[in-house]
Amino acid sequence: MAFADEFPVQSLMYITNRPELVFTEGKGSWLTDQHGKRYLDFVQGWAVNCLGHSNPGMIEALTKQAHKIINPSPAFYNEPMIALAKLLTDHSGFDKVFFANSGAEANEGAIKLARKWGRKHKDGAYEIITMDHSFHGRTLATMSASGKAGWDTIFAPQVPGFPKAELNDLASVEALINDKTVGIMLEPVQGEGGVIPATREFMQGLRALADKHKLLFIVDEVQTGCGRCGTLFAHELSGVQPDIMTLGKGIGGGVPLSALMCTAAVASFEAGDQGGTYNGNPLMTAVGCSVIEQLTAPGFLQSVQDKGAYLREQLLALSGEFGLGGERGEGLLRALVLNRDIGPQLVEEARELQPQGLLLNAPRPNLLRFMPALNVEREEIDLMIGMLRGLLKKLA
Structure with missing residues (x-):
């Protein structure tokens, strides 16, 4: 039997070449x-x-939670949401967590949070310096923030406000800072860009630049976070504390879950500014709790x-x-x-x-x-x- 007869894949919208x-x-x-x-x-x-x-721990968490409650609405608290938020703040230098469903959503939230902070605390500054060859997601704003070749034309026009610097070139970052700049955003290791780590010196230099110019230091840890780089978060390797961090991929261990984290001083959202139908969903956050507990187990x-x-x-x-x-x-x-x-x-x-x-x-x-x-x-x-x-x- 032909593959297409056994599996009617023609019903799926084409987005990439897949093997049979x-x-x-x-x-x-x-x-x-x-x-x-x-x-x-x-x-x-x-x-x-x-x-x-x-993973047995994830399966147990998913099954147990599915028998209790799946979706009470993000307008209400639920127990796994609260538990995972506390786990994340206990194991990081951040104070506040917003849950979403994908890394792109978390990064979109980080951009919104930075612009809101800039409006409230930096005379409406909104530009975020990002890196050439970076990858931050597939929404219009995160594609615009990304430095992936060719992405400036696919769904043009781009969302403005993302000047590009060169990874590990501190002078190229400083040259882009002006009165419209609100933050600097990067992946501690550029994954899609070719697995290129930011040097310890560059990360420390960005933190110093952000402090000097009163900017937000934002790390996209969608790929590098949750133990991937040998520490719970990759920025720990450089001994720096960012103002905003995003997590995705590993935080759910395979289920759709992501997080936007920030320090208390940066938490600027007001009622209605941010939300999402499934954000903080107890089914996903219960799995997230199992993941973080396993990652932080001794050894x-x-x-x-x-x-x-x-x-x-x-x-x-x-x-x-x-x-x-x-x-x-x-x-x-x-x-x-x-x-x-x-x-x-x-x-x-x-x-x-x-x-x-x-x-x-x-x-x-x-x-x-x-x-x-x-x-x-x-x-x-x-x-x-x-x-x-x-x-x-x-x-x-």
């Missing part, structure tokens, strides 16, 4: 398709499934650091063996720099491997990005490296 496979089950670092073939998953929904597929983040160091060692060994361009990243968000534009080909051939496939991601043609579950086993890292080594030998 349907995933039916997942457990830990593995996915299974409609034919029973298993795939070692080093993408994990683009760093979403921080605890892998079918968990140290294990992420250890496995991140091990993955780095193995990727560097591959790079040396095949004359590649090295590796970079933080924790378990890492990239292997290739010596030519074979990233997409490696992704395709890795998926087609037999008897087991391998799921990889190439955000740039000359780059592979690795985003395994944070509880990935060392043996699974070895297996991935072995499979990739075989592919590199084939293409060499």
Whole structure:
């Protein structure tokens, strides 16, 4: 039977090319398709499934909450919403939390909050300096904030107010500051941009610049937060405290959940300024509680650091063996720099491997990005490296 006959995918709106496979089950670092073939998953929904597929703690939280209450309306408090907000503020330097459903929504909220703060405290300043090659989401405002090539024309005109600086170039940021500037926004590691970390010195310099000019320092931790970089939040690696932080992906471990966090001094929303039908939904925030509790359990983040160091060692060994361009990243968000534009080909051939496939991601043609579950086993890292080594030998 033809794939389209078995699965009438023509009813889905086209947004991207997808292979003819349907995933039916997942457990830990593995996915299974409609034919029973298993795939070692080093993408994990683009760093979403921080605890892998079918995490028992998440399943228990979801099931238990589903039997109690699913959606009382965001106009009322619910217990998981309150509990997750407290967990997040207890484990961070922030005082206030607003829950949403996606990273783009959280970033859109951060932009709105910064502009509201600028209206109240900085004579209507509204411009937010962002970085070239950055990625902040797919709403009109977050696309405008992003520095992704070509995004300035797809749905033009853009939302104004997002001048672009260069990552790790403090002078380029300072040159853009004027009386309309309200904040500086960046990813501590540019994920879609090619897994490029902001240096410790750059992050510290941005904090000093923000203090000097009375600006908001905003970190987009949608991809880097929730343990991905070996600390609960990636900005901790630089020893800085931002004014606003956004979370997504890992905070829900696979369910639609995100958060906008800020210090008490920045919390400027008034009644009616911000909202959303499913924001703070108890079903999602109950899962979020399980995720954060597991991430903050004794020894968990140290294990992420250890496995991140091990993955780095193995990727560097591959790079040396095949004359590649090295590796970079933080924790378990890492990239292997290739010596030519074979990233997409490696992704395709890795998926087609037999008897087991391998799921990889190439955000740039000359780059592979690795985003395994944070509880990935060392043996699974070895297996991935072995499979990739075989592919590199084939293409060499």
